[in-house]
Amino acid sequence: MAEVNRQWLLRARPSGHLRMDDFEYREVPMPSAPLAAGEMRIRNVVFLCAPTMRNWMDPPGNSFYPSIPLGQPIFAPSVGRVVESNNPDFKPGDRVFAFSSWQDYSTVGGAAVRAPTKLVDGISFVDAMGRYGLNPITAYFGLLDVGAAQAGETLVVSGAAGSTGSTAAQIGKIKGMTVVGIAGGPEKCAWLKNDCGLDGVIDYKSENVEARLAALCPKGIDVFYDNVGGDILQAAVNNMAPRGRIVLCGQISSYDSDAQAQGPRNMMRLIYGSIRMQGFLCGNYAARFDEAVRDLKAWSAAGRIVYREDLHDGFDKLPSAFATLFSGGNQGTLLVQVDASAADTR
Ligand SMILES: NC(=O)c1ccc[n+]([C@@H]2O[C@H](COP(=O)([O-])OP(=O)(O)OC[C@H]3O[C@@H](n4cnc5c(N)ncnc54)[C@H](OP(=O)(O)O)[C@@H]3O)[C@@H](O)[C@H]2O)c1
Incomplete structure (x- = not known):
């Protein structure tokens, strides 16, 4: 049997406060459509729950940020591993940060969206999205x-x-x-x-x-x-x-x-x-991210920064974890790991 691709879709646009039935869970076969030039397929490993994703659930109309189409997986930043690539700069096995979506396997890259970037060796998927994310x-x-x-x-x-x-x-x-x-x-x-x-x-x-x-x-x-x-x-x-x-x-x-x-x-x-x-x-500062990570690492190593992380484990947790951002229920960086390799550093 083909591997399953789990997804969380936007079922309805939230009216007032977010509700769990604004989301819909679905399982589909792993995607197999040919990749366009510049695209790659990634296995998502850790998702960042970013508050602004709630804005993306609103109807289209604000040209400054995207609107998630109804019935489509929720857009989200993630780190993951390339499983298939039609992009000369990325090969299967590479670890990347990408503008992705709530599913096991996402197609990222290509002309229309923000380019994925490679993770440096020595930092786990969790830290790349959290402490140094x-x-x-x-x-x-x-x-x-x-x-x-x-x-x-x-x-x-x-x-x-x-x-x-x-x-x-x-x-x-x-x-x-x-x-x-x-x-x-x-x-x-x-x-x-x-x-x-x-x-x-x-x-x-x-x-x-x-x-x-x-x-x-x-x-x-x-x-x-x-x-x-x-x-x-x-x-x-x-x-x-x-x-x-x-x-x-x-x-x-x-x-x-x-x-x-x-x-x-x-x-x-x-x-x-x-x-x-x-x-x-x-x-705006993408070209200077290394500068920030260098200083953040030095301050962490010297014990000058206290860091709190709210790490949830399991694809099923995505909507409920996300909602805690708006009740103040999260304590620190809100992450959801959806793959067993989240601690891998290379
Ligand atoms: N400009 C950018 O590029 C950029 C990048 C990342 C994040 N951000 C923004 O940074 C902010 C924090 O994001 P984060 O990811 O770090 O989340 P976070 O601060 O870890 O979590 C969200 C917190 O916001 C507080 N909150 C929720 N509803 C509130 C309300 N109605 N009034 C006052 N406080 C409320 C809650 O804390 P309390 O328990 O204290 O209420 C909640 O724990 C967000 O506005 C996000 O959009 C901007």
Whole structure:
């Protein structure tokens, strides 16, 4: 019997909050269609659950990001191994990072999509997607390049206990900043203070964020690294220091709903404060990823970065694990391993 290809499809576009019956499980024969020039077939090994995938489940209409067609596997970043290739730069056995989809075997590459990249030897599939993967790399360039972070400045990070946020906050400490983290609930706030060494924490679920920012950042916020948007972005705008920088990394507070993200209301404050607000994508820095991984490895080896990972095991776990991003149920980088070779380093 031919090997089965398990898939999770988008059955319905979420209306309001994501529901498990927006997804459909299916088993189909392993794909065998001839590969077009530049394409390759990969065996997915570890998927990153990225919050922005929830945006991709919305109807088409926003030209800046893709919309997953109904009845098709959920688009997702993954690391995997090439099993068949019609691309001269990749051969069977190569380990790659790819813009892939929730199935055992995906066809990636070709002209229309972001090119896969090879993983370096010596890093497991899990670490390539987690500890040294997209989220920590995003935090590195978002804070240092977009935020132009400087020693002695005050940094505030929202979504601070998450994968991207906890890395940004700790890089801020390494660079000599005073760092305040905003997160949901006492456990996450205690972890940020006690394990990550932040100077101040705000529990947005039980505290008045704007008032607490004013108290904890008496000279104003020099860099606000924002993963959340909405009311938390507004509270930070109201507390920015002159010539401050707002790094728009994400807007997770609006992803799992039908509503558009709310922008700040008092933009004159940005004008009079000469404050810069800038969005960015991790992919903008693809040519410099090695630089980030080199520093992240050195800081990890020196015990200067505490890393938390939420690793789920099993293809069946994909939808339920993904949904925890929007309830705050994940503790650190949310990964799902779907193949026994996830620990392989070459
Ligand atoms: N620009 C880029 O290239 C790029 C790349 C990677 C990630 N991102 C963005 O970075 C952000 C974090 O992503 P991640 O993968 O690192 O996930 P994460 O922070 O590890 O997990 C998501 C966290 O967001 C918080 N959250 C969920 N709903 C919220 C709400 N309504 N209000 C406030 N907080 C909420 C929850 O933490 P609490 O328990 O604290 O609420 C949850 O644990 C996302 O906005 C994502 O889109 C951007």
